[in-house]
Amino acid sequence: MHDKEQSVSYLDYKGKHSGIFAWILSTDHKRIGLLYLMASLLFFAVGVTFGFLMRLELIAPGRTIMDAQTYNSLFTLHGIIMIFLFVIPGLPAVFGNFFLPILIGAKDVAFPRLNLLSWWLYVLGALLAVISVFLPGGPADTGWTFYIPYSIRSTTNVMPALIAAFILGFSSILTGLNFIVTIHRMRAPGMTFFKMPLFAWSLYATAWVQILATPIIGITLLLVTIERMFGVGLFDPALGGDPVLYQHLFWIYSHPAVYIMILPAMGVVTEIIPVFSHRTIFGYKFIAFSSCAIALFGSMVWAHHMFTVGMSETAQVIFSLLTFLVAIPSAIKVFNWVATLYKGSISTDAPLLYALGFIFLFSIGGFTGLIQGALSVNMHIHDTSFIVAHFHYVMFGGTGFGIFAAMHYWFPKMFGKMYNMKTAKVGFWTLFVGFNTLYFPMFVMGWLGMPRRYFDYLPEFQIYHFISTIGSWILIVGLIIMFTNFIKALRSKTSYTNINPWSGETLEWTVPNKPPLENFEVIPTITAGPYEYKDNDEILTKEDN
Amino acid sequence: MIYGSNHIDLVNDAFWFITGISALLLFVITFLMIYFVFKYNRKKGKKAVNIEGNTKLEILWTVIPVILVMAMFWYGWIGYRDLKNPPKDAMIVKVTAQMWKWTFEYDNGVKADSLYVPVNRAIQVNLHSLDVNHSFFIPAFRFKRDVLPNKNNSIWFLPANVGKFDIACAEYCGLSHSAMYSKVIVLPQQEFDNWLKTELVKKNASVTQSSAVNRK
Amino acid sequence: MSVVAEHISEHVHRDDLGSRMGIWLFLFTELVLFGGMFLVYAVYRFTYQQEFHVAAKELNTLIGTLNTLILLTSSLTMVLAIVAIRKDNKFLSIFFQVITIFLAFGFMVNKYFEWMAKIHHGIYPGSETLLAKGNGEILFFGLYYVMTGLHGLHVLIGMVLIGVMTRFTMKGTVNSDKYIHLEAAGLYWHLVDIIWIFLFPLFYLIT
Numbered sequence: 031m032h033d034k035e036q037s038v039s040y041l042d043y044k045g046k047h048s049g050i051f052a053w054i055l056s057t058d059h060k061r062i063g064l065l066y067l068m069a070s071l072l073f074f075a076v077g078v079t080f081g082f083l084m085r086l087e088l089i090a091p092g093r094t095i096m097d098a099q100t101y102n103s104l105f106t107l108h109g110i111i112m113i114f115l116f117v118i119p120g121l122p123a124v125f126g127n128f129f130l131p132i133l134i135g136a137k138d139v140a141f142p143r144l145n146l147l148s149w150w151l152y153v154l155g156a157l158l159a160v161i162s163v164f165l166p167g168g169p170a171d172t173g174w175t176f177y178i179p180y181s182i183r184s185t186t187n188v189m190p191a192l193i194a195a196f197i198l199g200f201s202s203i204l205t206g207l208n209f210i211v212t213i214h215r216m217r218a219p220g221m222t223f224f225k226m227p228l229f230a231w232s233l234y235a236t237a238w239v240q241i242l243a244t245p246i247i248g249i250t251l252l253l254v255t256i257e258r259m260f261g262v263g264l265f266d267p268a269l270g271g272d273p274v275l276y277q278h279l280f281w282i283y284s285h286p287a288v289y290i291m292i293l294p295a296m297g298v299v300t301e302i303i304p305v306f307s308h309r310t311i312f313g314y315k316f317i318a319f320s321s322c323a324i325a326l327f328g329s330m331v332w333a334h335h336m337f338t339v340g341m342s343e344t345a346q347v348i349f350s351l352l353t354f355l356v357a358i359p360s361a362i363k364v365f366n367w368v369a370t371l372y373k374g375s376i377s378t379d380a381p382l383l384y385a386l387g388f389i390f391l392f393s394i395g396g397f398t399g400l401i402q403g404a405l406s407v408n409m410h411i412h413d414t415s416f417i418v419a420h421f422h423y424v425m426f427g428g429t430g431f432g433i434f435a436a437m438h439y440w441f442p443k444m445f446g447k448m449y450n451m452k453t454a455k456v457g458f459w460t461l462f463v464g465f466n467t468l469y470f471p472m473f474v475m476g477w478l479g480m481p482r483r484y485f486d487y488l489p490e491f492q493i494y495h496f497i498s499t500i501g502s503w504i505l506i507v508g509l510i511i512m513f514t515n516f517i518k519a520l521r522s523k524t525s526y527t528n529i530n531p532w533s534g535e536t537l538e539w540t541v542p543n544k545p546p547l548e549n550f551e552v553i554p555t556i557t558a559g560p561y562e563y564k565d566n567d568e569i570l571t572k573e574d575n
Numbered sequence: 576m577i578y579g580s581n582h583i584d585l586v587n588d589a590f591w592f593i594t595g596i597s598a599l600l601l602f603v604i605t606f607l608m609i610y611f612v613f614k615y616n617r618k619k620g621k622k623a624v625n626i627e628g629n630t631k632l633e634i635l636w637t638v639i640p641v642i643l644v645m646a647m648f649w650y651g652w653i654g655y656r657d658l659k660n661p662p663k664d665a666m667i668v669k670v671t672a673q674m675w676k677w678t679f680e681y682d683n684g685v686k687a688d689s690l691y692v693p694v695n696r697a698i699q700v701n702l703h704s705l706d707v708n709h710s711f712f713i714p715a716f717r718f719k720r721d722v723l724p725n726k727n728n729s730i731w732f733l734p735a736n737v738g739k740f741d742i743a744c745a746e747y748c749g750l751s752h753s754a755m756y757s758k759v760i761v762l763p764q765q766e767f768d769n770w771l772k773t774e775l776v777k778k779n780a781s782v783t784q785s786s787a788v789n790r791k
Numbered sequence: 792m793s794v795v796a797e798h799i800s801e802h803v804h805r806d807d808l809g810s811r812m813g814i815w816l817f818l819f820t821e822l823v824l825f826g827g828m829f830l831v832y833a834v835y836r837f838t839y840q841q842e843f844h845v846a847a848k849e850l851n852t853l854i855g856t857l858n859t860l861i862l863l864t865s866s867l868t869m870v871l872a873i874v875a876i877r878k879d880n881k882f883l884s885i886f887f888q889v890i891t892i893f894l895a896f897g898f899m900v901n902k903y904f905e906w907m908a909k910i911h912h913g914i915y916p917g918s919e920t921l922l923a924k925g926n927g928e929i930l931f932f933g934l935y936y937v938m939t940g941l942h943g944l945h946v947l948i949g950m951v952l953i954g955v956m957t958r959f960t961m962k963g964t965v966n967s968d969k970y971i972h973l974e975a976a977g978l979y980w981h982l983v984d985i986i987w988i989f990l991f992p993l994f995y996l997i998t
């Protein structure tokens with residue numbers, strides 16, 4: 031090592047600022063990634079608490095622990111927090127920031143200061159959301175969808191929540207912009223697009239969706255804000271405005287946003303499966319292109335959230351048809367992942383368990399999406415707890431488990447510590463069982479006619495609600511096991527020096543744990559694809575030791 | 576068979592058709608995952624084989640799902656088709672939603688807070704909202720339709736059996752959204768006619784009464 | 792993945808092409824943002840053709856045309872400012888930048904009088920005069936205020952940006968070798984111009 035300063039870890043080096051400023055003013059992509067990680071996990075904890083309370087309320091019909099107004103605010107906040115503060119930034123802003131530059135052999139992202147700005151916008155948006163809870167008027171109760179006209183009628187603090195979402199949108203745009211330029215301009219010599227790790231591909235597709243779709247929600251939420259302030263009438267039916275137009279604009283963004291959430295998680299799974307099977311990925315190009323296909327077709331199916339508003343017949347047919355087609359690239363990915371296990375040399379460590387858990391839960395989410403895409407069935411199950419189950423399977427079972435998989439996979443690299451493998455597996459299984467107990471009954475209820483966003487319900491649904499609430503307890507135990515395992519590892523004194531614990535072949539496994547500022551001492555030159563395992567024998571002997 | 580009386584079956588069929596295929600595929604995927612994890616476990620000490628892909632397979636598992644989802648689309652569509660076109664002789668009921676109750680008004684001006692309908696007769700409901708969005712949902716009949724303040728939606732159904740069924744509001748509309756329940760009460764034609772007649776008499780009586788009050 | 796070591800010497804990262812790409816992407820998001828508004832406009836124009844027609848007559852085409860000319864000229868002076876700095880003529884560049892800001896200011900003054908005149912006639916969101924009109928006219932003026940307001944906000948931001956650039960040029964941070972920031976401000980300014988080019992006919996000309 032010719033330069034001593036370079037080998038100091040990103041956690042320890044001294045920059046321009048000291049103390050907390052060394053963090054909150056840092057433009058180092060790894061520090062920013064870590065800040066995002068801590069913030070989004072904090073909000074995740076809050077969101078889970080709200081979810082837990084909602085489930086507790088629903089354990090029996092009638093009022094149990096809170097009134098209807100509180101319940102309505104809780105599901106609104108739960109939705110806003112989980113969507114805008116946890117799953118959207120969860121992978122791109124956290125792991126994308128931390129690992130994208132390393133994966134493509136760069137020292138940082140293209141615009142480090144812009145990166146810091148988007149972190150600050152995230153904090154600002156989050157603070158506004160938090161403040162809205164405590165202002166007089168009470169937290170917003172519109173649902174995270176802010177449907178008009180209710181959102182211009184409600185007397186709660188809808189405004190701060192709207193502005194918060196607007197600002198968070200900008201944060202997300204800037205991250206996307208940064209990643210696109212980074213991927214185009216900063217790849218190490220020799221790293222062609224098709225030699226990029228697939229996580230980078232998925233971030234690339236995501237980034238395009240971020241910058242193309244997010245401005246639409248920005249302007250839409252801004253219009254609602256203006257509507258509330260000045261009563262311009264643009265969406266107000268009393269003045270000629272059209273609430274359905276609002277729904278269109280909202281979903282033109284929010285459906286693609288679903289792909290902002292899921293694509294990077296698919297990317298993580300695509301990284302993990304070949305590493306733990308220790309063989310090359312099956313169908314690299316098909317996976318890469320299906321990311322792009324999802325990003326493309328995903329932006330043309332928004333109105334499948336609106337089949338019941340009474341659109342023209344042609345529109346119904348087209349959107350239903352496209353909805354079915356957009357399932358195909360996802361299916362292709364699933365098949366390729368499974369095929370990658372074939373004739374591998376599979377080690378069932380925690381990251382792989384989470385990745386396989388992802389495939390199972392996401393598949394259920396996807397299949398139930400097909401059920402909703404069918405027009406006649408949609409008329410029945412739209413806005414019932416069937417939908418609630420579906421999107422939790424996709425967003426939590428999919429993206430959430432993707433985030434957990436990423437945490438287990440990259441933990442040793444990020445912190446130079448290792449968690450207890452057995453506990454991690456116990457945590458996974460508890461989570462998995464809890465998850466299905468919590469959400470599966472919602473499919474059944476939904477099919478039987480239990481509407482969504484209901485504080486109270488008819489007695490015939492009680493048994494399902496009861497099981498579901500028990501499930502939420504099991505799930506939370508699983509979360510606690512997982513996080514205490516991490517915290518224990520972080521606090522342990524023994525540092526973990528193996529820089530490549532899973533025998534991965536991508537670039538992050540060539541740099542020291544807790545990578546130094548600017549990651550690489552010398553920028554590598556790439557000559558081979560990311561998953562070309564040549565040392566099959568080596569890994570077997572290593573396993574024996 | 577009367578046009579529209581099999582709507583429930585069509586929805587159920589589409590649902591079970593898609594669910595069945597999905598369950599099968601999910602089973603295959605899960606089974607293969609588990610099987611591979613055991614068969615090719617590293618503990619067995621076999622070397623991995625680098626298989627880069629197989630274009631034939633890719634085409635196969637693109638084309639087959641495309642065919643399957645097209646079939647699913649078709650099933651969903653035929654179940655939906657007849658919801659759109661109410662028969663000409665449908666009985667029309669005006670439904671008004673407001674935070675947080677339903678009102679049903681018949682041709683002759685009779686108003687009720689439950690929806691009384693005769694069995695085996697096509698019913699068209701014209702939906703209006705006085706305030707925010709609601710959604711008119713009858714789980715037992717497998718359909719819902721949004722009730723919007725600026726747009727007059729309508730939908731129709733054909734109750735094939737006598738009985739009482741729930742009407743729920745399925746679009747979030749504020750504080751008491753979850754209490755916005757009502758009932759469809761399906762009566763034999765004769766009983767329905769009687770009900771309507773009595774209501775009309777009651778209504779006229781109350782009108783004359785109130786106008787009598789006014790005169791004094 | 793086999794990795795061949797290769798030493799690199801330079802640590803300061805400068806990539807003008809990358810920066811330009813970033814700017815274009817950003818401008819693109821701005822376009823999409825306004826695109827959302829244009830979508831709303833299109834839908835309502837389609838629904839209320841007659842009333843939009845009537846309402847548009849009330850706008851002052853003269854002020855609108857004047858403002859269009861002002862903005863077009865300012866786009867030109869902005870280009871000239873960049874050409875000047877490229878030729879290393881610092882003074883001329885500053886001169887053109889100041890002219891640009893001046894023109895932008897003129898645009899805002901016009902806008903101010905235009906809005907004020909409307910408000911004096913009692914036409915503003917929520918006013919009795921406006922509420923007495925048909926829904927289509929309410930929406931037309933709603934859109935008018937929101938869209939020109941949002942555009943005006945962009946003009947203001949543009950003025951600040953160019954002001955900062957003028958300062959940079961004076962200090963020499965922007966110079967004939969490194970003028971990417973000025974270029975960015977220029978591109979932003981053209982965007983503001985282009986959006987106006989769309990707004991002008993939609994509100995003032997099509998009646």
Ligand code: HEM
Binds near residue numbers: 081108116174483
């Ligand atoms: C312990 C974990 C969780 C529990 C117990 C839980 C429970 C719930 C419940 C009861 C609802 C209300 C459903 C309704 O009445 O319509 C809900 C809504 C929602 N949840 Fe969760 N949830 C959990 C985790 C998550 C996660 C991880 C995400 C995101 C990845 C998420 C995203 C959402 C969203 C977006 C809504 C919709 C809010 C709305 O309708 O406005 N939840 N959840």
Ligand SMILES: [Cu+2]
Binds near residue numbers: 332
């Ligand atoms: Cu969607």
Ligand SMILES: [Cu+2]
Binds near residue numbers: 710745746748
């Ligand atoms: Cu409701």
